[in-house]
Amino acid sequence: MSSNSFAERLLLNDVSCVFLIQSKNEADEPVFAYVAVTGAKLGLFRFALKQPLFDAGMYGDILLTGEGTPSEKDRKYMTERYGFNHEDMQHITLP
Numbered sequence: 001m002s003s004n005s006f007a008e009r010l011l012l013n014d015v016s017c018v019f020l021i022q023s024k025n026e027a028d029e030p031v032f033a034y035v036a037v038t039g040a041k042l043g044l045f046r047f048a049l050k051q052p053l054f055d056a057g058m059y060g061d062i063l064l065t066g067e068g069t070p071s072e073k074d075r076k077y078m079t080e081r082y083g084f085n086h087e088d089m090q091h092i093t094l095p
Helices: 006-011 039-048 072-082
Strands: 017-024 030-037 061-067 091-093
Touching: 030 039, 030 072, 061 072
Parallel strands: 017 091
Antiparallel strands: 017 030, 030 061
8 A cells, every 4th residue: 555645646647537426415405526536446436327326535635525516715625736637527427
């Protein structure tokens, strides 16, 4: 196991993709999560997205979660910390 922190591994390109996932919680309220998925788990992650129950933590590292949609502060943090490009992102919305 690597002794590097997750941020260091991300910066060293040991993580292939960061996704913003938007869904609803048990109370039917909107929630979001930024998830970093390694290349080794990317295929499983994409398959799991199509399943009725999805636990992002099983397929990647949860970087940030919240209720509603990401605030401007959240978006700025993800851009500055992880280089996440909100303009070029792939939108993933789960039922």
